Amino acid sequence: MASDITRRIERLRSRRAGTDRLERLTEAARNAVLAKSLAEQPWQKRAKNQPHTQYALGAMREVDEDYTRISIDTATRVGRQLLSSLTSTGYSIDFRLQGSVPLNVHIRGVSDVDLLCLDTGFLTYATAGLRNQRGLYTSPTSKTTVGVLSALRKDSEATLKSAFPAAVVDVSGSKAIKISGGSLARPVDVVPSHWHDTEAFQASGQEYDRGVTILNKAVPCGIDNLPFLHIKRIAERCDAVSGGLRKAIRLCKNVKADAEEDGTAVGLPSFDIAATMFHADMSALRQGSMYELAILAETQRHLDFLARSHEQAKLLVVPDGSRRIFDSASKLTGLNRLSTEMDELIRQVAKEQKPLLSYSEPMLSETRSAIASVYVPA
Numbered sequence: 001m002a003s004d005i006t007r008r009i010e011r012l013r014s015r016r017a018g019t020d021r022l023e024r025l026t027e028a029a030r031n032a033v034l035a036k037s038l039a040e041q042p043w044q045k046r047a048k049n050q051p052h053t054q055y056a057l058g059a060m061r062e063v064d065e066d067y068t069r070i071s072i073d074t075a076t077r078v079g080r081q082l083l084s085s086l087t088s089t090g091y092s093i094d095f096r097l098q099g100s101v102p103l104n105v106h107i108r109g110v111s112d113v114d115l116l117c118l119d120t121g122f123l124t125y126a127t128a129g130l131r132n133q134r135g136l137y138t139s140p141t142s143k144t145t146v147g148v149l150s151a152l153r154k155d156s157e158a159t160l161k162s163a164f165p166a167a168v169v170d171v172s173g174s175k176a177i178k179i180s181g182g183s184l185a186r187p188v189d190v191v192p193s194h195w196h197d198t199e200a201f202q203a204s205g206q207e208y209d210r211g212v213t214i215l216n217k218a219v220p221c222g223i224d225n226l227p228f229l230h231i232k233r234i235a236e237r238c239d240a241v242s243g244g245l246r247k248a249i250r251l252c253k254n255v256k257a258d259a260e261e262d263g264t265a266v267g268l269p270s271f272d273i274a275a276t277m278f279h280a281d282m283s284a285l286r287q288g289s290m291y292e293l294a295i296l297a298e299t300q301r302h303l304d305f306l307a308r309s310h311e312q313a314k315l316l317v318v319p320d321g322s323r324r325i326f327d328s329a330s331k332l333t334g335l336n337r338l339s340t341e342m343d344e345l346i347r348q349v350a351k352e353q354k355p356l357l358s359y360s361e362p363m364l365s366e367t368r369s370a371i372a373s374v375y376v377p378a
Contacts, residue, residue: 005051005052006051008258009044009051009058011258012055012258013041013044013058014037015107015108015109015254015257016041016061016063016064016108016109017036017109018033018037018067018109018110019033019034019109020108020110021108021110021187022034022110024110024180024187025110025180025185026181026182026183026184026185028185029184029185029186033110036066041058042061042378043057043061044058046376046377047352047376050349050353051352052345052348052351052352053293053349053352053353053376055345056251056349057293058254059107059251059254060247060248060251060292061247062246062250063106063107063108063109063111067109067110067111068101068106070185070186071106071110071111071113071186072097072101072102072113074113074184074185074186074188075113075186075188077184078115078179078190079095079115081159081163081164082156082159082160082163083095085155085159085162085163086152086155086156086159089155091121091152091155092119092120092121093117093119093120094118094120095115095116095117095118096115096118096227096228097114097115098116098225098231101114103230103234104246105234105246105270105274107250107253107254107257110187112178112186112187112189113186113187113188114176114191115188115189115190115191116191116193116214116227117156117190117191117192117193118193118194118212119148119149119194120194122141122145122148122194123194123196123197124195124196124197124213125197125202126196126197126198126199126202128199129198129199129202129203130199130202130203131197131202137197145194145213145215145222146220146222148194149192149193149194149214149215149222150215150217150220152215153192156177156192157171157177160177160190164179164182164183164184165182166181166182166183167179167180167181167182168180168182173189174216174217174218174219175191175214175215175216175223176189176190176191177189177190177192191214192214192215193213194212194213195210195211195213196210196211196212196224197210197211207228208228208229208231208232209226209228211225211226212226212227212228225322226320226321226322229319229320229321230274230275230318230319230320233319233320234278237278240282241285241286241288242288243288243289244285244288244298245277245278245280245282248280248285248298248299249274249277251295251296251299252276252299252338252342253270253273255338255341255342255345256268256338258341259337259341264341265334265337266334266337267330267331268331268335268338272326272331273338274319275316275317275318275325276302276303276316276325276335277299277302278318278319279302279316280298281298281301284297284372287373290375291373291374291375292376293353293372293376294371294373296342296345296346296349296371297346297367297371297372299342300342300343300346300368303335304339304342304343304364306335306339307335307339310326310332313326313332313335314326314332346364346368346371347361347362347364347367349371350362350366350368350370353371354370354371357370
């Protein structure tokens with residue numbers, strides 16, 4: 001790989017343990033992270049003399065559940081403070097988590113949590129939807145998305161600064177209020193929002209079909225998303241292949257993080273990485289339940305195919321069906337760079353598993369064959 005594998009393993013360890021973001025933690029949280037980081041992580045006990053293999057296996061693993069629990073607990077605490085303050089001034093508020101943490105594809109022990117702060121006193125809806133056709137919504141209002149969410153954003157910023165005076169409340173972002181430090185064990189991104197009742201939600205009544213509108217204050221404008229449908233569809237597909245899809249997503253995200261540490265920009269957002277791997281061969285990922293390196297083999301194959309076939313890549317749609325994944329030239333460039341990084345990783349892993357391959361430059365198809373049925377003891 002472009003970087004020395006020893007450095008990549010150390011970065012992986014640091015990301016997973018949370019020691020890469022100590023400056024964003026309270027003193028108590030920092031001490032807890034440092035104490036826990038002294039213990040060898042389970043993935044470090046595998047493939048001891050095969051560093052590239054060890055890295056690949058570690059990059060697939062989920063973050064320690066204690067770290068994830070603390071992230072969710074911290075977001076819940078921030079939500080309670082917002083609820084208390086905002087409801088006292090007349091708001092009707094609810095909260096949901098979105099993003100990598102609830103989907104369990106985050107790769108950092110100290111991971112930002114996206115907390116949707118929903119003004120439930122206002123919503124928008126698809127006029128062609130069943131509920132609207134039946135007259136089940138109230139009469140139109142003069143309020144607008146931008147007006148409602150701008151007010152919610154302003155009041156949320158004030159609440160967070162008052163409730164957490166020792167924390168850093170960063171209000172410069174266009175979509176989220178970032179809060180960290182002070183008494184908070186983890187950073188939290190608060191996203192002012194409201195519900196958008198899609199046609200699908202009006203028919204099904206299922207929350208995963210319900211849309212969310214967030215504010216882009218830089219424009220300003222509202223942006224519609226389907227965060228729960230994204231989570232549901234990836235989670236269901238992953239569960240059907242015994243966890244292989246989430247492992248492939250984490251692998252890509254870790255490889256991207258290390259490539260960028262080495263100076264190679266991979267302009268492919270985490271959301272689009274997850275969406276890309278959603279279209280991989282699930283039967284191949286299912287083999288990873290026993291032969292984990294089969295996940296690396298399929299991840300490399302899938303990325304390589306798309307990088308060589310941009311016209312095919314441009315046809316792929318995100319799991320919630322709302323748009324094409326590769327809707328810009330920069331994303332296709334990011335795909336190519338991530339694919340190249342994965343090519344190099346699989347070559348090195350294959351050479352560790354089949355030493356005879358070290359005497360030549362194996363074709364990528366050979367590297368996949370070399371590792372797809374290899375069992376690495378736990």
